[in-house]
C-alpha cells in the first residue's frame with residue numbers, strides 16, 4: 001500500500017538515490033518540484049530581456065556575438081527546464097499561462113534595468129556567478145531530470161560568468177569613465193544579486209521540506225554566504241568596491257561578515273512592484289501571442305507528418 005511506497009521513497013532519498021519520473025512520489029514532492037523547476041525555467045526566459053536590451057547596441061561585433069550566444073543559451077536553459085517540469089505531468093503552455101497571469105514567479109533579479117553596457121558585464125559576473133552557486137548543488141538534486149538539466153546548464157553558466165568578468169576587466173583597463181561605469185553598475189546589482197538566493201532561512205517556508213527531500217542541498221543563507229566569500233576576492237582583483245560598509249573578513253568564522261539585504265525590497269519586487277516587472281511580463285505576453293502562428297504551423301506540420309505515416 002501507500003505506507004510501503006512512502007517508506008521505499010524515503011529510503012531512496014536517504015541513500016541519495018535519484019527519483020525518476022515513473023517512480024512513486026508523494027504528491028507534495030511532485031508539486032514543489034513543479035513549482036521550483038517551472039519558476040527556474042521562467043527565470044531563464046525572462047532573463048533574456050535585460051540582456052537583449054543591449055544586443056542592438058553592443059560596442060563591437062565580438063561583444064554582440066558573445067551576448068547573442070549567451071541570450072540563446074538562456075533560452076535553451078529554459079527549454080531544458082520546461083522539459084524537466086513536463087516529466088511531472090504538466091505542460092509548458094499551462095506553465096507559461098501561469099507566468100503571464102502572475103500565478104507563478106520568476107527570479108526577482110530580472111526586474112532591474114540594464115542602464116549601461118557595464119551592466120552586461122556585471123550580470124555575467126554577479127548574476128551568473130550567483131546562479132552558479134545556486135545551481136551546482138542542484139546537480140545533486142534528488143529528482144533525476146532536474147539534476148541532469150543542471151549539469152548541462154552549469155557548464156554553459158561558467159562561460160557566462162567568465163565572459164562577463166573578462167568584459168569588466170577590459171573596461172577597468174580603459175578610461176576613467178569606463179571604470180566609473182563598472183563601479184556604478186556594481187553598486188546597482190550587488191544587493192539584488194544577494195536577494196536571488198531567497199529570503200533568510202527563518203523566513204523561507206519551503207527550505208526545510210526541500211532539504212528533507214534533498215531537492216535543495218543547502219539553505220538560502222548558506223548559498224548566499226558561499227557567493228559572498230567567492231565574489232569579494234574577485235571584486236578586489238577587478239579593482240571595484242562592493243556597496244556594503246559591513247563587509248569584512250571574519251577570521252574566527254573563516255567567512256566574510258556582510259550587511260543585511262533590504263528584505264522589504266525583495267518582497268516588493270516578488271509582489272510585482274520592482275522597477276521593470278510590468279515591462280517584463282508585458283513583453284513576455286506579447287512574445288507568446290505573436291508566437292501563436294509558429295505553434296499553430298508546427299502543430300499543423302506535425303499532424304500532416306502523422307497522417308502521412310498512417311497512410
Ligand code: 3HC
Nearest residue numbers: 036040043105106107108131195196197198204205206207
Ligand atoms: N525571486 C522570486 N521569488 C523568490 C525569490 C527570488 N529571488 N526568492 C524566493 N522567492 C519565492 C519562492 O519561489 C517562494 O515562493 P513560492 O512558494 O510561490 O514559489 C517564496 O519566495 C519563499 O521562498 P523560499 O525560500 O521558501 O522558496 P524556495 O525554497 O523555492 O527557494 C529559490 C527559492 C532559492 C529561488 C529556489 O526556488 C531555487 O533554488 N530555485 C532554483 C534556482 C532558480 O530559480 N534560480 C533563479 C535565478 S535565475 C538563473 O539562475 C538563471 C541564470 O542564467 C542567471
